[in-house]
Amino acid sequence: MAGRWILRGGACSLVIALAACAEASAGPTLKxxxxxxxxxxxxxxxxxxxxxxxxxxxxxxxxxxNMGKEFHTVTSSDEGRPFDVGLDSGRKATISFDKVGVFAYHCGVHPQMTGVVRVCDGACT
Ligand SMILES: [Cu+2]
Incomplete structure (x- = not known):
């Protein structure tokens, strides 16, 4: 009365899933x-x-x-320079954006580094 069991391997699909997982974790995780x-x-x-x-x-x-090893700054590119903070390796700084507008900034050490904070009146669309 013993039945015959046919086993099918599922190992191949498991390996593929793990490879896809490793690829997805590349790049910075943004908060x-x-x-x-x-x-x-x-x-x-x-x-x-x-x-x-x-x-x-x-x-x-x-x-x-600052996720890197070098010193960087977050320096406003606007006239009057409303913010300018230095960031040692591994450190954090906070800046409050109370005015609506587009605020460009750059790194004072590495001019190729630029960024923008777009401040909206309410939720950004
Ligand atoms: Cu820099």
């Missing part, structure tokens, strides 16, 4: 209201802020995190 300074290894020209443009509603405090 709301946070900008990361990233330094792609060996490509100083590609050092940047991620995201390049952050959209927030007025009154939001944005956190800037």
């Amino acid at each position: 709301p209201n946070e900008v990361q300074v990233i330094e792609p290894v060996g490509r100083e020209a590609a050092w940047t802020y991620a995201p390049h443009e952050l959209k927030v509603s007025a009154g939001t405090t944005v956190t800037f995190v």
